[in-house]
Amino acid sequence: MSILEVKNLSHGFGDRAIFENVSFRLLKGEHIGLVGANGEGKSTFMSIVTGALQPDEGKVEWSKYVSVGYLDQHAILEKGMTVRDVLRTAFDELFKTEARINDIYMSMAEEGADIDALMEEVGELQDRLESRDFYVLDAKIDEVARALGVMEFGMDSDVTELSGGQRTKVLLAKLLLEKPDILLLDEPTNHLDAEHIAWLKRYLQEYENAFVLISHDIPFLNDVINIVYHVESLDLVRYVGDYDNFQSVYAMKKAQLEAAYERQQKEIADLQDFVNRNKARVATRNMAMSRQKKLDKMEIIELQAEKPKPSFEFKESRTPGRFIFQTTDLVIGYDRPLTKAPLNLTLERNQKVAIVGANGIGKTTLLKSLLGEIKALDGEVERGDFLEIGYFEQETAGSRQTPLEAVWDAFPALNQAEVRAALARCGLTSKHIESQIQVLSGGEQAKVRFCLLMNRENNVLVLDEPTNHLDVDAKDELKRSLQAYKGTILMVCHEPEFYEGWTEVWDFNQMI
Numbered sequence: 001m002s003i004l005e006v007k008n009l010s011h012g013f014g015d016r017a018i019f020e021n022v023s024f025r026l027l028k029g030e031h032i033g034l035v036g037a038n039g040e041g042k043s044t045f046m047s048i049v050t051g052a053l054q055p056d057e058g059k060v061e062w063s064k065y066v067s068v069g070y071l072d073q074h075a076i077l078e079k080g081m082t083v084r085d086v087l088r089t090a091f092d093e094l095f096k097t098e099a100r101i102n103d104i105y106m107s108m109a110e111e112g113a114d115i116d117a118l119m120e121e122v123g124e125l126q127d128r129l130e131s132r133d134f135y136v137l138d139a140k141i142d143e144v145a146r147a148l149g150v151m152e153f154g155m156d157s158d159v160t161e162l163s164g165g166q167r168t169k170v171l172l173a174k175l176l177l178e179k180p181d182i183l184l185l186d187e188p189t190n191h192l193d194a195e196h197i198a199w200l201k202r203y204l205q206e207y208e209n210a211f212v213l214i215s216h217d218i219p220f221l222n223d224v225i226n227i228v229y230h231v232e233s234l235d236l237v238r239y240v241g242d243y244d245n246f247q248s249v250y251a252m253k254k255a256q257l258e259a260a261y262e263r264q265q266k267e268i269a270d271l272q273d274f275v276n277r278n279k280a281r282v283a284t285r286n287m288a289m290s291r292q293k294k295l296d297k298m299e300i301i302e303l304q305a306e307k308p309k310p311s312f313e314f315k316e317s318r319t320p321g322r323f324i325f326q327t328t329d330l331v332i333g334y335d336r337p338l339t340k341a342p343l344n345l346t347l348e349r350n351q352k353v354a355i356v357g358a359n360g361i362g363k364t365t366l367l368k369s370l371l372g373e374i375k376a377l378d379g380e381v382e383r384g385d386f387l388e389i390g391y392f393e394q395e396t397a398g399s400r401q402t403p404l405e406a407v408w409d410a411f412p413a414l415n416q417a418e419v420r421a422a423l424a425r426c427g428l429t430s431k432h433i434e435s436q437i438q439v440l441s442g443g444e445q446a447k448v449r450f451c452l453l454m455n456r457e458n459n460v461l462v463l464d465e466p467t468n469h470l471d472v473d474a475k476d477e478l479k480r481s482l483q484a485y486k487g488t489i490l491m492v493c494h495e496p497e498f499y500e501g502w503t504e505v506w507d508f509n510q511m512i
Contacts, residue, residue, distance in 0.1 A: 002025045002026065002027055002063070003026055003027065003028055003062070003063045003066050003181065003182065003210065004024070004025065004026040004049065004060075004061070004062055004063070004066075004182065005023075005024070005025045005026075005059075005060075005061045006022070006023060006024040006025070006048075006049065006058065006059070006060050006061075007023055007058055007059045007061070008021050008022075008023065008057065008058040008059070009021070009022045009023070009024070009048065009055050009057070009058035009059075009060075009236075010022075010055065010056050010057040010058055011041075011044065011048060011053070011055045011056045011057075011058075012056060013435065013439050014435070015431075016431045016435060017234055018040075018041040018044050018234070019041055019044075019045070019055075019234055019235075019236065020234035020235070021057075021058075022058075022234070022235055022236040023236070024045075024229060024236055024238075026182065026210055026212065027210070028209075028210060029208065029209065029210055030210050030226065030227050031204065031207070031210070031211055031213070031224055031225045031226050031227065032210070032211065032212045032213065032225060032227045032228070032229055033213050033214075033215070033221045033224075033225035033227070033228050033229070033242075033243060033246075034046075034212055034213065034214045034229050034231065035214075035221070035228055035229070035230055035231070035243065035246070036230055036231030036232055036471075037232070037307055037443075037471045037473065038427070038441050038442075038443025038444050038446075038447070038469070038470065038471045038474065039429075039432060039440065039441045039443065039444045040231040040232055040233075041231050042186075042214045042231050042441075043186055043214065043441060043442070045231065045236075046070070046184055046186055046212070046214065048060060049184070049212075050068070050070050050184065066181045066182060067178070067180040067181045067182070068180055068181070068182045068184065069175045069178050069179075069180035069182070069183050069184065070175075070184040071168075071171060071172055071175055071183075071184065071185050071186055071188055077159040077160055077167065077170075078159075078160070079158065079160040080158065080160075081158070081159050081160075082155065082156045082157060082158065082159065083145070083150060083153075083154065083155045083156070083157050083159055083162075083170055084138075084141065084155040084156065085159075086159050086170055086171075086174055087141045087144075087145065087150075087155075087170070087173055087174050087177060088137070088141065089174065090141075090174045090175075090177035090178045091132075091134070091137055091177070091178075094128075094129060094132055094134045094137075097125050097128055097129055097134075098129065098134070100125060101122055101125050101126065101129075104118050104121060104122050104125075105122070140177065141173075141177060142155075144173050144176055144177055145173055147196070147199040147203075148169050148172060148173050148176075148192070148196050148199065148200070149169060149192075149193070149195070149196050149358050150166075150169050150170055150173050152358060152361070153166050153361075163364070164191070164394075164395060165191035168188075168190070168191040169191060169192070169196075172188055172200075176203065179209070180209065181209050181210065182209065182210045182211065182212070183207070183209065183210070183211035183212070183213075184211070184212050185211060185212070185213045185214065185215075186214045187214055187215055187216070187442075187468075187469065188200065188213070188215070189215060189217050189220055189494075190465070190468045190469070190494075192494065193356070193357060193358045193494050194356075194494065194496065195358075196358070197217075197220060197494075201220060201223050201224055204224040205223065205224055213225060216443075216467075216469070216470060216471055216472060216475065217495070218243055218472065219497075221242070221243045222242045222243050222244055225242055225243065226240070226241065226242065227239070227240060227241075228240075228241065228242070228243060228245075228246040230246065230250065232304070233304050233305075257301065257303065258303065260301055261301045261302075261303055264298075264300070264301050268295065268298070271291045271292075271294060271295050272295065274287075274288065274291050275288045275291050275292050275295070279292070307427075307473075308424060308427050308428070308429060309427060309473050309477065310425065310426050310427030310447060310450075310473065310474050310477045310478075311425045311426075311427075311477065312425075312426070312450060312454060312477050312478055312480075312481035313425075313454060313481060314390070314453070314454055314458065314461065314481060314482075314485050314487075315454065315455070315456065315457045315458065316457065316458070316459060316485070316486055316487050317388040317457035317458055317459045317487075318386055318388070318459065319349070319386070319459065320349055320384055320385060320386045320387050320388075320459045320460065320488070321349070321384040321385035321386060321387075322348060322349050322384070323346065323347070323348055323349070323382075323384045324347040324348060324349060324351075324383070324384045324387065324460055324488050324490075325345065325346070325347040325370050325381060325382070325383060325384070325490075326345070326346050326347075326381075326382045326384075327343050327344055327345045327346075327370070327379060327380065327381050327382075328344060328379055328380045328382070329342035329343075329344065329378065329379035329380070330342055330343040330344070330345070330369065330376055330378070330379035330380065330381060331343075331376060331377040331378035331379050332362055332365050332366055332369045332374070332376060332377065333362070333365065333377050334365075334374075337377055337378075338361065338362035338365055339362065342378070342379055343366075343379070345506070347488065347490055348488075349384075349488055350486070350487070350488055351488055351489075351503050351504060352482070352488070352489040352491075352499075352502045352503045352504075353489065353490050353491070353502065353503065353504045353505070353506055354491050354492075354493050354499035354502050354504075354505045354506070355367075355490070355491065355492045355493075355505075355506045355508055356492075356493065356494065356496075356505055356506070356507055356508065356509075357507055357508030357509040358508075358509060361508060361509070362508065363464075363492045363508050364394060364464055364492065366508070367391075367462055367464055367490070367492065369381060370383075370462075370490075371389065371391060371462060386459070387459065387460055388456075388457060388458045388459045388460065389458060389459075389460045389461075389462055390453045390456060390458035390460070390461050390462070391453075391462045391463075391464075392449060392450070392453055392461070392462070392463045392464060392466050393449070393464055394464040394465045394468065394492075396445070396449065399436070399437040399438055400436050400437075400438060401436065401437055402433065402434055402435060402436060402437065403423050403428060403432065403433050403435075403437060403440075403448045403451070404416070404419055404420065404423065404433050404434060406437060406448060406452070407419050407422060407423060407448070407451055407452060407455070410452055410455070411455055414455075420433060422451055422454070422455055423447075423448070423451050425451075425454075426447040426448070426450055426451045426454070427447050427473070427474055428444060428447055428448070428451075432444055441469070442468070442469030443469040443470050443471055443474065445469075446466070446468070446469050446470060446474075447474065450466075450478075458487060459487045459488065460487055460488045460489075460490070461482075461485065461487060461488070461489045461490070461491070462489075462490050462491075463489065463490070463491040463492070463493075464491075464492045465492055465493065465494065466478060466491065466493070467493060467495055467498055475498070479498055483501075489502075
């Protein structure tokens, strides 16, 4: 049975089309992976089916009485609410049911009350509470909070004081506790470390209800999905199986289409050649006209234009001194220390170090403290000589500027053609380059920031979760370029396969 059906959907932003007459259906219990390159419209599709965006054309039809849960990383959390308060809101309907039971008991005391009918309703409501484990809710909350690492930053913490990664964990935990008929998850692993990703993988594998998942973590996708919808060139195509099966079938279909295209092009050339040679001769004019009619009626096969693939190359400046950063009894934090013991760290020239550990425990704070953007609570950071540091931030605010304007402002000596070429090398099309940054996808925005980073000479790269939001091609190219980079790299990352083979890994869980 179809629980979500999208019919004849078309949508765009300005003159940039995203979807054109596409259809989609979600059946009960299906585990769908929504895949495609950055900027093809995956997050836009999620926004449309949740009602956050109205499509230009088409219908979105949900079955009646279907509960939908959406991981909205921009949800507003109220000041004064604790983590536990937020997680308990997952069971608001059950608390309303409990309140209704209490109201019924009060009404039983009224004159003329139908006690039998009221007791029957109480019994039904009580059964509903018991079937949903209402009387052990706090134990269920603790179980999920512990599994996703929410316990680590305190159930009594004010949610408005949490980091972005911690907020996302809280919202994900709340969503899983709700256990809706359909889960809509947009890159849920971005703020999870390996241990919590493994738990989420097991949870989704055993999830009896349906979900739609956007993720660029291919091993994770392969383990949890059984249907793929591929977003490409304004279209949405359904494949049965996991991501590896989709890739295999997609490659085969592409090869078949290319072979058919080549055959048709040869046939067109032969027919046109015959027409050109024979249309003027009386004896062969009819045959030429017959072939021309065949040409006119022929349904032309068109190949999709190749998507621009990024090419990252980081410019290198002069050689720095031997030591890049040295810390002495460094204590990092804002109002309170984030580490139990002072940090004594050394980063030397040409090292490539990956910092790993649970989200929200201070990895970004460490980077900013080393860079001098945040003042240390105690201790010292000594920076080496001749440092030219390029810093890639995990998230930045959207801008009304276009990528063209942003890069041109940063590098006014370049002409427009050079700016466009620089952005194109990062995998951005003309449409992307001329759109406001705030309407671009997370992956496209990251490519703009990489363009800004690539066009400056650096001898040290400090990268905070650079793989977040990047599609498979961009991630592979970034990995290659960082391996080729001759300078020093300090990077926060939650994907072990990305930093495999680096000179050193700092486990922040052990540092604190």
